[in-house]
Amino acid sequence: MVANNVIYKEVQKPKQPLLWLIVISIAALMWYGFIQQVVLGVPIGNKPASNAVLIIFWIIFGIAFPFIMLKWTKLIVEVHEDGLYIRFMPFHLHYKKFLYKDIKHYRSINYSPLTRFGGWGYRVNFKGETGYIMGGKQGIELTLKYQTVVISTIEPKEIIKGMDAFQKDKL
Numbered sequence: 325m326v327a328n329n330v331i332y333k334e335v336q337k338p339k340q341p342l343l344w345l346i347v348i349s350i351a352a353l354m355w356y357g358f359i360q361q362v363v364l365g366v367p368i369g370n371k372p373a374s375n376a377v378l379i380i381f382w383i384i385f386g387i388a389f390p391f392i393m394l395k396w397t398k399l400i401v402e403v404h405e406d407g408l409y410i411r412f413m414p415f416h417l418h419y420k421k422f423l424y425k426d427i428k429h430y431r432s433i434n435y436s437p438l439t440r441f442g443g444w445g446y447r448v449n450f451k452g453e454t455g456y457i458m459g460g461k462q463g464i465e466l467t468l469k470y471q472t473v474v475i476s477t478i479e480p481k482e483i484i485k486g487m488d489a490f491q492k493d494k495l
Contacts, residue, residue, distance in 0.1 A: 332403040332486040334478055336458035338394070343444070347393045354386030399458040401475055403486035408466065410475055412446055412456055422466055422473065424491060429467040432480035436461060440474070 338344075361368050362375050362382075373381075392414055400419075402409040407423035408430075410416075437457045441447035447455040453472040457463070462480050466473040477483055 330402050332482050334401045336399040338397055339459045347390050351386050351390040354382045358382040426468055427466050431465050432484050433463050433465045434461050
């Protein structure tokens, strides 16, 4: 649970058409297999999986996976009095805190998620930089003592404005 007041909050959801296409395609394939073999009784392939295995895969990849990926996946970014908090749902159970006392420098950036991190999601690149990327080309770059963190954002100016309000007292 977050201890202090939220100054600014932003919730990002996945918007990449390719992600939607992949998730829906996998789900459609699982539904096809389930209907074809379990419902209609027509085995799929020369060595079909058992109905029990097919049902388990259908539940996981035909129902749960698309629901989780398209309904629950989101990146929450919050500016608090003591730092920047993020939560990449459903992967983070708790907020990850980047406290002002641990941030050496922060700035708004424009970047390419594909070029810098190889895509979207939770990423670590070859330079050791960590990215929490939901979409877009705007973000906040945090320089910490031993690491650089990039967080995608819809409104980088609002996040910087909120962070600046609490940093000016410490400068």
